[in-house]
Amino acid sequence: MNTVLTGIKPTGMVHLGNLLGAIRPAIEMSKSSDDSRHIYFIADYHALTATRDPKLFKEHVYSIAATWVALGLDVEKSIFYKQSDVPEIFELQWLLSCMTPKGDMNRAHSYKARVQENEENANKDPDHGVNMGLYSYPILMAADILLYDTNQVPVGKDQVQHVEIARSIAQRVNQYFGDETLIEPQEVLQEGGAYIPGLDGRKMSKSYDNTIPLWVTEKKLRKLIMKIKTDSSAPEDPKDPDDSLIMDIYKLFASQDQVDALAKRFREGIGWGEAKQELFEVVNEYLKEPREKYNELMENKDQLDEILKKGAEKARELALPTMKRVRQRMTGF
Ligand code: TRP
Numbered sequence: 001m002n003t004v005l006t007g008i009k010p011t012g013m014v015h016l017g018n019l020l021g022a023i024r025p026a027i028e029m030s031k032s033s034d035d036s037r038h039i040y041f042i043a044d045y046h047a048l049t050a051t052r053d054p055k056l057f058k059e060h061v062y063s064i065a066a067t068w069v070a071l072g073l074d075v076e077k078s079i080f081y082k083q084s085d086v087p088e089i090f091e092l093q094w095l096l097s098c099m100t101p102k103g104d105m106n107r108a109h110s111y112k113a114r115v116q117e118n119e120e121n122a123n124k125d126p127d128h129g130v131n132m133g134l135y136s137y138p139i140l141m142a143a144d145i146l147l148y149d150t151n152q153v154p155v156g157k158d159q160v161q162h163v164e165i166a167r168s169i170a171q172r173v174n175q176y177f178g179d180e181t182l183i184e185p186q187e188v189l190q191e192g193g194a195y196i197p198g199l200d201g202r203k204m205s206k207s208y209d210n211t212i213p214l215w216v217t218e219k220k221l222r223k224l225i226m227k228i229k230t231d232s233s234a235p236e237d238p239k240d241p242d243d244s245l246i247m248d249i250y251k252l253f254a255s256q257d258q259v260d261a262l263a264k265r266f267r268e269g270i271g272w273g274e275a276k277q278e279l280f281e282v283v284n285e286y287l288k289e290p291r292e293k294y295n296e297l298m299e300n301k302d303q304l305d306e307i308l309k310k311g312a313e314k315a316r317e318l319a320l321p322t323m324k325r326v327r328q329r330m331t332g333f
Pocket of ligand 1: 005006008043141153159162
C-alpha cells in the first residue's frame with residue numbers, strides 16, 4: 001500500500017496563506033478516494049526545540065488540531081495524531097541517531113543558518129543558541145517518516161533536504177541490516193499552491209506582519225479585509241480585475257460565476273470599499289461553519305483528546321511491525 005505522510009508544526013495563529021497554500025490541499029487529499037494511506041500528524045515535540053512555555057505549547061497543539069478538524073480533515077479515513085503520543089518514534093530516533101554521521105547534521109540547512117547567523121553577529125561560539133534538539137531535528141523527522149514505511153512525503157521547498165536526509169539514513173540502515181529494513185521515502189514537492197498575497201501585496205507571511213488570521217471574529221475579519229492595500233482611483237474609474245489584490249484573493253474563495261460577475265463590476269467601476277465588502281462576504285461564507293466548529297472544539301477539548309487518542313492508536317498499530325523488524329535486525333532482540 002502507498003503511504004503518504006505529512007507533518008504539521010504547531011504554530012500560533014494560522015492565517016489565510018496557510019489555509020490556501022497547505023491546509024486546504026492536504027485536506028482535499030484526505031478525502032480523495034485513491035487507495036493510499038494518508039497520515040497527518042502534529043509535530044509537537046519538534047516545536048520544543050524553540051518553546052519554553054508549556055501553556056502556550058499546549059494551546060498551539062490544540063489550536064492546530066482544532067483547525068484541521070474544523071476545516072474538514074477526514075479523521076476516520078486518515079490517521080491523525082500528535083507525535084508525542086507515539087513513543088515508538090522516539091525509540092526509532094535513537095536507533096537512527098546511531099546510524100547517522102554527525103557531519104550530515106552539520107550540513108543541515110537550518111543548523112547551518114544558525115551558525116551563519118552567529119558568525120554574522122560576531123558571536124565567539126558558532127553554536128550559540130543551538131540545543132541538541134535543533135541539531136538533531138532531521139533525525140526525529142526521519143523517524144516520523146520511516147516508522148510507517150512511508151513512500152511519499154508532500155513538503156515545501158524548505159523541507160526537501162530533511163526528506164533527503166531521511167532517505168539517506170534509510171539507505172545506510174539497509175546497507176548494514178538488509179534490504180527493506182526501512183523503506184526509502186520520496187519527497188513530493190508542493191509548489192505551495194496559489195501565491196497568496198497579504199494585506200500589503202507581498203506574500204502573506206507572519207514575518208511581514210501582513211496576514212489575515214483564520215480564527216478571528218467576523219467583525220475583525222471584516223476590519224482586516226478593509227485594510228488591504230488599494231490605489232487611490234475613484235469609485236467610478238474602471239478597474240483591471242487582473243491587476244487587483246482583492247480579486248486575487250476573491251478568486252480563491254468564490255465560484256467562477258461570482259468571479260465573472262465581480263470582474264464585470266470592476267470594469268464598470270466599483271468603489272474599493274464595495275469590492276472589499278464582496279471579498280469579505282465570500283471569505284466569511286467559507287469560514288463561517290468551520291469557525292463555529294473551531295470554537296466549539298476549543299471549548300470542549302475532550303473531543304480533540306478523543307480524536308488524537310484514536311489516531312495515535314491507529315499509528316502505533318502501524319508502527320508495530322516496523323519496530324519489530326528494525327529492532328530485530330539491529331539488535332537481534
Ligand atoms: N519539519 C516540518 C516543518 O517544519 C514538520 C515535520 C516534522 C514534518 N516531521 C515531519 C514534515 C515529517 C513532513 C514529514 O514544517
